[in-house]
Amino acid sequence: MTCCGGNIAADGAAGVSASADFSRAEELLHAGRERDDGTVEYVFSAPDIHCGACISSIERAIGPMHGIAYVRVNLSLRRVTVHLDPAVTGPVEVSGALAALGFPARPVDLGDLDELERKRRDSELLKSLAVAGFASANIMLLSVSVWSGAEGATRDLFHLISALIAIPAVFYAGRVFFRSAWGALRNGRVNMDVPISLAISLATGMSLFEALTGGDKTYFEAATMLLFFLLIGRYLDQRMRERVRTAVVQLSRLSAKGANVLTGDGEMRYLPLDEIEPGMTVRVFAGERLPVDGTVENGLSDVDRSLVTGESLPVTAEAGTALEAGAMNLTGVLDIEVTNTADKSFLAEVRAMMEAAENGRGAYVRAADRAARLYAPFVHSLAAIAFVAWMVITGGDWHTSLYIAIALLIITCPCALGLAVPVVHVIGATRLFENGILMKDGAALERLAEADEAVFDKTGTLTTGTPTVIGCAIERPSDIAIARALAASSGHPASRALLTHLDAGATARGTDIAEHPGLGVEGGFSGGLARLGRMAWVAEIAEPSAVQDPSGGLAFATKGGSLHAIKLGEHVRDGAAAAIDALHNAGLGTRIVSGDAAAQVAGLADRLGVTEWHADQSPADKIARIEALRAEGKKVLFVGDGINDAPALAAGHVSMAPASGSDVGRTAADFVFTRDSLEAVTAARGIALRAQALVKQNFGLAFAYNVIAVPIAMAGMVTPLVAAIAMSASSIVVVLNSMRLTRGDPAPAASRPARSALAVGTGSMEAAE
Amino acid sequence: MTLLTVLIPIALFLGLLGLGAFIWSLNSGQYEDLDGAAARILEDDED
Structure with a gap:
């Protein structure tokens, strides 16, 4: 990755014990960015920040810490930015202090976020919007005077001042559209920005000519107002994507960017992922995900491969088992011999397949651009017809004919079309956001x-991915108490499922309860030894006559007692x-x-x-x-x-x-x-269908507007006043129609208690990468 | 007419002032954390 942390404060990690915390500390060190003044900037994502009091408690606690140069909380993004002196303190201390305050935080990799680029574009649109707003307001003031009857030298002066404001504004604020239109044309396509750019530049160019030659009509206010409206749509659209990106980034856990490598003399060193080579031995602790593909060399554990292969039940990993990157090690410590470098691992292969598959979707053309493909040639040929017709009618007056043709292009400029889609999408996104x-x-x-056609994956999608007990033969209260005690001492998903299943009753007190990775849990109780785990292993202590289920599975028995089979199934979402x-x-x-x-x-x-x-x-x-x-x-x-x-x-x-x-x-x-419920799928589809209906209605409204506007324009009756009123009226109608999406029947999932989408990523999420 | 030569520059100057103020506030990061800004004003600065 592109993080420039390097080995900043590498000695800061020396005190951290060689455990799972070790790799976490190493991760933290790699997430920083060195600043010009020698301090290092870290950005922590802390999803639990939610109010003004959080701001002051964090800033007052972290600020006075030794070696902290700067700390600032961003409440909107739920982030904490810290500049620290690497010689004095490290990110581990800050992260620890945040956790102690009740805000578990993890660092955001600044390189990964490419945040700077995104921010630059965001404020570019906002600045364009401000410039277009300023220009259109001022030009409108001057235009109203002209429409009210300013004449002669006053009118010419007003036109010239308008030109002075409009031309730089159009160049500056119109860049977004010109760039996009040029990009489309160069690839031989037409998108919505082509007619927009054409109308804006023709309106400005013609008005400049009129202003310089003392003509009586200019369209500067139409051009800048058009830009202003369209930029509002663009900006809203970008804000929506921005918000979702932030939410998705917050959901993602810090991916493993390195692994604990065992060196020949038994030492453990943390190496970044790209320095890990086949043949090395990597130690993976319980609760960690495998960073690379490998074969188990040493150790015994249960491994959850559900995210990797879709298998719902954990498998036993012992020497010789091949495992993929992304599998979660559940119970024991595994030493794994690396078989593939990270860039050739299973995960990398999946990424390559993903990129190949995405190309197919690239062929999709947005509704607005599909409309533009029909609309642009239609309007442009109408303008050409108008020009030719007026040349014939006026007997070769090219000035009048051209003026009418351009006025037609201006008034039919798809301002409403440009807003018709993004406004609906932005409101749709808000409705979806409310539904989680x-x-x-x-x-x-x-x-x-x-x-x-709906295609579902099973594990983790239709089911929750956590097993649940569907059949359990343990009946005697004393057995239940022992089983509860054994299950409670293990973090294995099957044990947790059993504990949920046997939620009533006492818990026995046992001695020497120990978890045997890959086998199960064992402990001594007043009734003797008891085991909970794999059928064959449990059967060793059960009464000799006990019949084993040949398919294996989970079982429980006390020493010499009967063998109780436990059937596991999946919990349907x-x-x-x-x-x-x-x-x-x-x-x-x-x-x-x-x-x-x-x-x-x-x-x-x-x-x-x-x-x-x-x-x-x-x-x-x-x-x-x-x-x-x-x-x-x-x-x-x-x-x-x-x-x-x-x-x-x-x-x-x-x-x-x-x-x-x-x-x-x-x-x-x-x-x-x-949210947990799969009804999100139907809720999203419901909103999508309504949004599509509204987009179609908006296209209908824009079409109806053109049916009225085009004949007026072709008749040569369009004045700048008519154009300004018609264009803003059509935009307002379209926006008002889109607003209807905010009302109406709430989607089914809306009845569930609202949980902040941002709060989900706190810690319960497990994710691999 | 002579009045216009005074009023129009004044109007444009005020407009540009507003535009400049907005762009300055944008560049100085005042829109980075709108929720935080709303909450911070209620904080008592003890020092």
Whole structure:
């Protein structure tokens, strides 16, 4: 990565014990940026900041700390910026102090965010908006005087002053449109900015000619007002994307950028990811994700691969097991021999597939640009007809004819069209935000409304990814008490599921409770030894006559007691059945495409009433399924969460991912939903359909406006006053119509208690990358 | 007419002043944290 932290304050980490904290401390050191005055700037994301009191408590606590040069809290972005002296203190101390204050924080990688570039463009639009606003207000004042009857020298003076204001303003504020139009034309395409740029530049050019030659009509106010309105639409659109990006960045956990490498003499060193080579041995602690692909060399543990392969139940990893980057180590310490460098790892392969798949979606043309493809040639040929017709009528008066043709282009300039789409999208994004759904891009809303086939991933999408107990034979209260005690001492997902299942009853007190990675939990109780874990391991202590389930699974037994099998299933995500029913009723095809085993997929498909399902799908298989559906002419909505889903998320016509998914999945998806219920899918679709209806209405309104405006313009009756009124009236009508999206039936998910989308990323999220 | 030669420059000057003030406030980062600014005004500065 591009962070320039280097080895700043590397000795600051010396005191940190060699544990999982060790790598976290190393991560922190790499996130800084050296400033000119020798201090290092760190930006922490602290999602729990929520009020003015938080600002003062953080700034008063961190500010006086030794070695802190500057601290400032940003309440809107929930960030803390700190400049510190690397010789005196380090980011670990700041992060610790923040956590002690009750604001768990993690550093934001400044290089990754490319924030500077984004900010520059943001304020460029805002400055353009300010300049256009200033110009149009002042020119309008002068124009009103002209329209009220200023004549002769006064009028000419006013026109010249208007020209002096308008020309630099158009050059400055119109850059966004000119650049985009030029880019489209150079690639042989037409977009909405082409007719806009043409109208603005022709209006300015013609008005300049009129002003210099003492003509009586100029359109400076029309040109600048047009810019002002259109820039409002642009700015709103950009703000929307900005807000979503911030939210998505906050959801993502700091990705592993390095690993603890064991050197020959048994020492452990933290190396950045790009310095790790095949053959090295990497130590992965419980609770960490694998940074690279590798084979287990030493150690025994349970590994959760659900984000990587879609397998719902943890697998046992022992010497010789091959594991992919992104798998989560659950219980024991694993020493892993690296088989691939990071840039050739499974994750990198998935990224490459994602990029290839995304190219397909690049062919999508936004509704506004589709409209422009029809609109621009139509209007431009009308202008040409008007010019020729007036040349004939006036007998060769090119000045009048040209004037009328240009006036036609000005009055038909798609001001309303330019606002018709972004305003609806911005309001749609706000509605989605209220429902806990983040939308990356306005075009995604258009694509979602078109989707006619819904493809779901299973693990983590239709299910929550955490196992749940569906059958448990433990009945005696004393056994339940022992099982609770064993389950409570382990962080394994199966133990947590059992604890939830046996939520009533006492907990026995045991001695020497120990977790054996890959096997289970064991402890001594008043009734003797008891075990909870893998069937074969538990059966060793159970009564000899106990019958083992040949398929294995989980079991519990006390010494010499009977063997109690525990069946694990998956917890179906809230609203999954309702969402699938609703999609069915709306006429969409639904199917499940999962990386899990056939038995698991079939069971879930049956419960949800989905008839089409495919199991054991690799990421490439998933893409192939989507490509096949596309070849049939279907527009696929793909909903998935894992690393293995990321290419499919990029390949689908439109895609959604839960916030609990992998970083790479969230990056690939068009929509990210932050609430637990899958009804977010139907809620988003409902909003998308209404937004699409409104966009169509807006196009209709803009068309109706042109039906009236074009004949007037062709008749040569357009004066600057008429143009100004007509254009602003049409824009206002379109914006008012779009505002209707804020009202109306709330989407189903809105009935759930609102949880701030930004607060979700606090710590419960697990993400791989 | 002579009045206009005074009034128009004044009007434009005031407008430009406003525009300049806005761009200055934008560049000096006053729109970076609107929620924070609203909260900070209620803080008592003890020192």
